[in-house]
Amino acid sequence: MRIAILGGTRFIGRAVLEQLAGEGHELLVVHRGEHEPTGLTEVEHAHVDRNDGTALAAALKPFDPEALVDISGMNAAAADAALGAVGPSVKLVAISSGDVYRAYDGLRSDRTTDEVPLTEEAALRERRFVDGPKYENLEMEERYLPRGATVLRLGAVYGEHDYQRRFEFVLRRVRAGRRQIPVGSGQFLFSRVYVGDVARAVSLALGGEFPGAFNVVEPATAPYRLFAEQILAAAGAPDVELVRVRDDLLPEDLSLTGAVDQHLLMDSWKARTVLGWQPLDPAGSLLRSVRWHLENPPADASDDFAADDAVLA
Template sequence: MRIAILGGTRFIGRAVVERLAAEGHELLVVHRGEHEPAGLPAVEHAHVDRHDGPALAAALTPFGVEGLVDISGMNAAAADAALDAVGASVKLVAISSGDVYRAYDGLHSERTTDGVPLTEESPLRERRFVDGPQYENLELEERYLPRGATVLRLGAVYGEHDYQRRFEFVLRRVRAGRKRIPVGSGQFLFSRVYVGDVATAVSLALSGDHRGTAFNVVEPVTAPYRLFAEQILAAAGASDVELVTVRDDLLPEDLSLTGALSQHLLMDSSKAHAVLGWAPADVSASLRRSVRWHLANPPSDGSDDFSADDAVLD
């Protein structure tokens, strides 16, 4: 299949490109040219601002696109530009997030709004979080689903090349040789998914016919945050590090997710299992692989200030 990928050079996009290239698809990676990391598969690139509809159409039309994977869709304007650039026969896959659910708003407004796990039928947010050229997955879905796209609602994505550094709340302390880490009650449930398993879901969505359907794509078992921290420590070979329970109001800011939160973000992926035929690979192996990469590739702006830890641990 001839597949255009909007945003295919960084974290999720990179994994998707690697997966689809390995499967033998002909790919066109559309991006602005700001990120050209080494090690990407040798596929065709088009340096285009995806918000420029005419320029995007000019890049996609001669390629003869049969499938479109939108990873960098930000809002209605971004989705409209992409949809206007392709014909009705093009198979569409759009990456969204569990932030479309009302529970996400509940978490950020310190309310408990919904029971969990969240299914694809759970209430969506009414409140919009952005105004202007920023991310709003509700707008993205409102454009793509009526056009027959398969929408993948992801949990917290982790893995190699994760620029959000979801393990850093533990690993920056491991790198510094810290032997005690303050944590809260650690019961928060936040569904996760490995980036390689996201690429698998994209491949399955392209190969099937699931028009106008949204799927939660998350691991079926979610460790509460304290156990998650313990799993990261074990994968890092740092099981001797002690997690010390402290009051939530004393937690350093980057450890706030280990405290007591108002609303869990636990998502149910049974529909993806049953309909897409999706299942994650070995989750333990994925975690170990991810931790190894993050230890070997520390962030350039990582902080070595642990005064907030010391203040609560002393």
């Protein structure tokens, strides 16, 4: 299949690229050319601004894609440009997030708004642009879903090349040799999914007709304290002590280990039964991911632990 990928050089896009290339598809990766990391699977690239509908259509026309995977369509303008560049027969898969649910706004505004787990029928946010003026997955979904697209709503994605560094709240302390880490109540439930399993979900969505939204998350979710313990075990540091402290004293980067008003636990039953998707090996995925992040620390990692020392004292 000829598949165009909008945004295929960074985290999720990189994994999708490797998955689809390994399956033998003919691929075109469309991006601005700002991120050309080493080690990418070699496929055809088109360097254009995906928000420029005219330029995007010109880049896609000679490739004549049978399918479009949109990983970077984060608002209405981006979605409109992509959809305007392809015909009605092109199969569509778009990456979205659990941030479309009202529960996400509840978490951000310290309110309890919804029961969990969140199915695809859970209430969506009414307040928009909660993460800034450029990011609104609700707008993207409103464009893609009427076109018969498969929209994948992801939880917290982890894995190799994660630029959000979701393990860093523990790993920066492990690298520094810290023996104690202050944590709060640690009961927050935030659904997660390995980036390689996201890529497999994209592949499955391309293999049939699956219009609609699908939650793509692991079926079991560890509360945040247990999640921190799992990271420590995978990092080979099980003797590091997690010290319970008052939530209001937590260092900022440990705030998610404290009490929250709204959980973000999502239900992946639909993806598992309709798409036939299953995470391959969550324990193994966590281990590989932690080891990668230990071997590839962020260049700007902070070595300031004054806040830790103050609360532990």
